Amino acid sequence: MTTPATEWVASEHVYVWPSVQPRKGARGQTFVVKWKVAGRERSRSRPAAPGRRPDAHAEAFRGELARAQLNPAGRWHRVSGLPEHLHLAELPEDEPGDATDALTVARDVVVAEWRGDSPGNRKSRVETMACVVAALTTAPFLRGVELEHVRRALRDVLLPPPEGQVSDPSTLDAEVRAAAAWLPDHVRPVTDLTLPVVEETLLAASRKLNGKLYAKDRRGSTRGSLSLLAAEAVRRGLLPTNPVRDAKRVSEMVPVIVDPNAEVQEDPDAEVVDPERVMSADQCRAFCAEVRNVSWVSWRFAVFWTLLWTTGMRPSEAFGIRNVHRRLHLPEEGWGWVKLWRPTVDAGAARWTGTGSKHADKTTLKARAVGVERHVPLPPETVTALREFLTRAEVRPGARLFVNSNGKPFTLDHLGRVFRTVRAKLFPDPEPTEADPEPPRHPLRAVTQYELRHSYVTTALEAGIPVAKVAELVGNSVPTINRVYERLLTVADDTYAEKMGSVFQ
Numbered sequence: 001m002t003t004p005a006t007e008w009v010a011s012e013h014v015y016v017w018p019s020v021q022p023r024k025g026a027r028g029q030t031f032v033v034k035w036k037v038a039g040r041e042r043s044r045s046r047p048a049a050p051g052r053r054p055d056a057h058a059e060a061f062r063g064e065l066a067r068a069q070l071n072p073a074g075r076w077h078r079v080s081g082l083p084e085h086l087h088l089a090e091l092p093e094d095e096p097g098d099a100t101d102a103l104t105v106a107r108d109v110v111v112a113e114w115r116g117d118s119p120g121n122r123k124s125r126v127e128t129m130a131c132v133v134a135a136l137t138t139a140p141f142l143r144g145v146e147l148e149h150v151r152r153a154l155r156d157v158l159l160p161p162p163e164g165q166v167s168d169p170s171t172l173d174a175e176v177r178a179a180a181a182w183l184p185d186h187v188r189p190v191t192d193l194t195l196p197v198v199e200e201t202l203l204a205a206s207r208k209l210n211g212k213l214y215a216k217d218r219r220g221s222t223r224g225s226l227s228l229l230a231a232e233a234v235r236r237g238l239l240p241t242n243p244v245r246d247a248k249r250v251s252e253m254v255p256v257i258v259d260p261n262a263e264v265q266e267d268p269d270a271e272v273v274d275p276e277r278v279m280s281a282d283q284c285r286a287f288c289a290e291v292r293n294v295s296w297v298s299w300r301f302a303v304f305w306t307l308l309w310t311t312g313m314r315p316s317e318a319f320g321i322r323n324v325h326r327r328l329h330l331p332e333e334g335w336g337w338v339k340l341w342r343p344t345v346d347a348g349a350a351r352w353t354g355t356g357s358k359h360a361d362k363t364t365l366k367a368r369a370v371g372v373e374r375h376v377p378l379p380p381e382t383v384t385a386l387r388e389f390l391t392r393a394e395v396r397p398g399a400r401l402f403v404n405s406n407g408k409p410f411t412l413d414h415l416g417r418v419f420r421t422v423r424a425k426l427f428p429d430p431e432p433t434e435a436d437p438e439p440p441r442h443p444l445r446a447v448t449q450y451e452l453r454h455s456y457v458t459t460a461l462e463a464g465i466p467v468a469k470v471a472e473l474v475g476n477s478v479p480t481i482n483r484v485y486e487r488l489l490t491v492a493d494d495t496y497a498e499k500m501g502s503v504f505q
Contacts, residue, residue, distance in 0.1 A: 007195050008075040008084070009038045016065045020046075020058040031058035035065055035081070040246075042081035079195055079243045090240045100238060102136045102229065103158065103187040109228050111161045119347035119360045122164065128205070128218070128225040130154035135204035136188045145179050148209050153179035164351045190233040198247045202226060206250040219250050273485050276443040278454045283426075283444070284309040290422050297405055301418050303389045304402050304410065305452060310382045311338075312456035312474035315449065319344035319402055319409055320361065323395045330387050336378040340365060340475075344400075346412045359409045366475060374475055419449045457481070461488055 017034040024030075029048040034041065049056035068074050068083035077087040106129050114122060134150045141150060152173075156166040157180045166172060169180070193201075205226070206219045213219065227244040234242055279287065284305075291302040307318055320343040321328065327339040342361050347353050353360040364370050378386070386401075395401055402410045427444040453474065460470045467489070471481045482489065 007078055009078050011069050011071055011074045011076065011083075013038045014069045014076055016062065016069050020055050020062055022055070029054060031055045033058050033062045033065065035069075037076050037081045038078060040081070079246050080241045082240075087240065100190055100233075100236070101184075101187040102190050102193075103133050103154075103184060105190050105232050105236075105238075106133050106225075106229050107159055109225075109232050110159050112232075113228070114161055114164065118345065118362060119353040120345055122160075123347055123349075123352045124221055125225060126155050126159050126164070127151075128222040129159055129229070131205035131222055132201060132226045132229065133159070133183075133187060135201045136192075137183070137186050138188050139186050142178055142182055145175050145182070149173065149175040149179045150183065152176045153183060158183060160351070163354060166351070190229070190238050193230055193233065193239060193243055195243045195246060198226065198230070198243045202244075202247055202250050213250065223247075223249070272483070272487055273454050273458075274443075275458070275487055277447055278451065278458050279309070279444060279447060281309075281455070281459050284452065284455050287422060287426060290426060291418065294418055294421060298418055300389065300393065300402070300404070301410075301415060303385045304415070305419075305449065306385045307378075307382055308449065309452040309455045310379050311376050312453045312460075312470075313340070313376065314343070314366070314453065314475075315412065315415075316343040316345045316362070317365070317475075319346070319359070319400075321401045323390060323397055323399055323401060325397075328386075330378070330383050330390070332387075334380060334383075336383040336386075338376050338378060340374045340376060344409065346409075348412070357409075358411060367477075368475070374473075376473060415449060423447065454485075457485060458488055461485065 015036045020031040020033050022029065023032055023045065030045045031048070031054070032043050032045050034043045036042065044061065046055075046058035046061055048054040053059075064086070065083065068076070068085075074083055076083050080087045080090065082090065110126060110129055113125060117125060130151045133154055134147060137150070141147070153176050156172060156176070157169055169177065172180075188197075202223060205222050206214055208214060214222070223244065227242060230239060230242045230244050233239040288302040288306050288309075291305065292299045294301075304318060307313060308315065317340050320340065321338060327341065328336075329338070330336045342363065343365060344359050344361050346358055347360060348358060350357055365372065365374055368374070389395070389401065393401075393403075400409060404410060404414075423445065427442045427447075429441050429445055430439040432439055457470055457474060460473075461467070467481050468478055471478045474481075476484075
């Protein structure tokens with residue numbers, strides 16, 4: 001762990017603008033004072049002074065900053081950007097027994113954001129906030145209570161509003177219930193959130209139970225949750241400014257000795273698709289054919305996964321398809337099309353959706369405005385599979401396509417169990433031998449149903465479809481396709497030399 005940056009900056013690293021700047025806005029004439037602390041620009045506005053020079057208040061404040069800058073022994077707070085005497089004057093007065101703890105503020109933030117968040121964002125917000133609050137406890141955990149139990153108590157009982165909590169807390173483990181009873185009296189007040197404390201909290205909250213860091217996106221969400229907590233504390237007057245803005249970002253800082261002859265290791269946060277972990281078109285067809293042999297209802301799953309790998313849809317987008325003639329065209333021969341509009345997410349539990357079901361309809365496609373549709377062509381084999389589905393499942397006009405025999409939408413849990421069963425059968429790990437007692441796993445042994453999307457993109461790129469068209473069909477941007485599939489867009493040196501041989505002599 002790196003040493004946190006100091007809270008204070010010497011006056012030599014401060015610059016104050018020599019004059020104030022007038023500004024007109026909805027509140028009338030104001031004057032802005034600007035200065036820099038450790039390279040970061042700061043500003044404060046002051047209203048016009050009645051009966052005096054209009055910029056008198058602003059000039060008085062600027063003069064105070066300038067005098068503090070001339071003091072070689074003075075110091076400036078890195079977060080608030082103010083000299084020490086002004087920073088201390090703005091701190092809230094300590095009142096015994098009146099300090100608001102981080103758990104109370106975090107709960108209020110979650111409840112305030114709950115109504116406007118999607119089911120997935122609700123779950124993510126609670127889980128990341130639970131990691132943050134668990135890192136702000138004031139005493140060692142109770143005997144027998146581990147970090148896992150503390151985070152679960154926060155996620156299932158203490159942080160969500162009543163409709164988002166576990167319906168029957170008595171079903172939770174005894175350690176989780178004990179942690180839920182212990183936590184409210186052992187969480188630090190938000191006034192403790194100085195810059196070093198924030199950086200230590202971010203580091204602890206960004207680690208999994210096994211001590212490894214979460215992925216980059218999850219670390220960003222954790223930082224966002226802590227920033228919301230600190231911003232709420234600022235709004236209540238418990239903190240002068242939000243210290244999360246100046247906190248260092250969490251990254252794995254491990255010294256590495258590079259062996260020039262060793263194979264280059266990929267950055268785990270690069271999100272670059274590994275070609276060895278992508279099923280080919282023939283493997284996808286064989287996979288879907290094998291799915292039909294699992295049970296008497298698994299043919300429905302085979303149609304679902306055929307749609308995913310031949311169109312590049314996300315599972316939530318496929319869940320949202322309905323049998324509506326102006327949005328789904330399935331001719332008897334040739335290509336068809338579907339217009340994606342409102343995806344249906346599987347949040348994993350009904351308490352995250354507020355609909356009484358695990359599923360909830362979103363109002364927009366990912367990274368798209370409200371009402372924007374995406375036109376997706378359907379290959380003939382996909383059209384045939386979907387026509388079979390409509391006939392065998394007797395899907396009524398206007399009804400959702402992918403539902404089980406009870407009329408309920410597919411769940412990712414059920415789909416995942418079937419997917420893992422077929423994956424283990426088609427891509428078994430090699431048997432250990434005397435020469436190789438621990439052989440490497442099959443590269444497709446860990447492929448997921450979401451990665452069928454990669455199979456489509458790979459097939460399209462190898463067929464020579466322009467990147468811009470592929471990005472349009474799968475609902476991504478061109479830079480995202482170039483970044484995620486960069487290892488598929490390059491060629492080997494031999495291939496490059498062969499193609500360029502006719503150009504260069």
